[in-house]
Amino acid sequence: MQYAQRLVRPCSRAAMMPAFSRRAMSVSASAVAKSGDTVEVQYTGTLDDGTVFDTSRQEGRTPLKFTVGSGQVIKGFDIAVSGLAVGENKKHRMEAVDAYGEMDPKAIMDFPRQAGMEEIKAGVKVQLSNGAIATVQAVNEEAITLNLNHELAGKALTFDVELVSLNP
Numbered sequence: 001m002q003y004a005q006r007l008v009r010p011c012s013r014a015a016m017m018p019a020f021s022r023r024a025m026s027v028s029a030s031a032v033a034k035s036g037d038t039v040e041v042q043y044t045g046t047l048d049d050g051t052v053f054d055t056s057r058q059e060g061r062t063p064l065k066f067t068v069g070s071g072q073v074i075k076g077f078d079i080a081v082s083g084l085a086v087g088e089n090k091k092h093r094m095e096a097v098d099a100y101g102e103m104d105p106k107a108i109m110d111f112p113r114q115a116g117m118e119e120i121k122a123g124v125k126v127q128l129s130n131g132a133i134a135t136v137q138a139v140n141e142e143a144i145t146l147n148l149n150h151e152l153a154g155k156a157l158t159f160d161v162e163l164v165s166l167n168p
Contacts, residue, residue, distance in 0.1 A: 032085050033166055035069030040165040041081055046158045053152065063164050074099050077159060084163040093158040103154035110143040120144060 033039050040063040044055040056064050066072040068081055076094030084090055096102050120126070124136045126146070138145040 030085070031166055031168060032083050033068055033081050033163055034168075035078075035082070036168075037068050038065065038167040039068055039081055039163060040065045042162045042164055043077075044160045046160075048156055048158070053157075076157065077161075080159050080161050081163060084161070086163050086166050089160065089162045091158060091160045093156060095156050096154050099155065099157045100150040100152045101154075103149050107148040108137060108145065109148065110145050113139070113142055113144055117144065 042056050042063050044057055045053050047053060056062065064073075068078055074094075076092065076098035079094070079098065080090060080092035120136055120139055122136050122138055126134055126136060128134055132148060134146040134148045135151065136144060137147045
């Protein structure tokens, strides 16, 4: 009679699965993002004043896909995603050093003003012949001052990230 009672005793769904399926289920449920994993994340990036500078959560945008630790994203973003499981959210603030770096005064340069540059005004972004983007910082009769730093250099950033897929 005891044998019959054991057969009808309620059991979990996992207990009814073959052993190899239970192992796969427990590994995927506990997997977290680490260096070398390919991940997809939804994110919103903000400055300390709350200004949103970028987001993947807009209509028509897709999650950002990258390999953790490969240098495809800024260091602080890798740190924010590391340790997350699929479906987890995290808000991570990083100082400029882990984002786009500190403002480098050597990256602010004067260039002689040439013909055809009459329309250039301070605050305008220009693309250089090497493809780099610079911001016009100042304009006078003889020169144009360009800031070659990334526009987010010197700023602390906060990312609200959600891991949506993980491929170890």
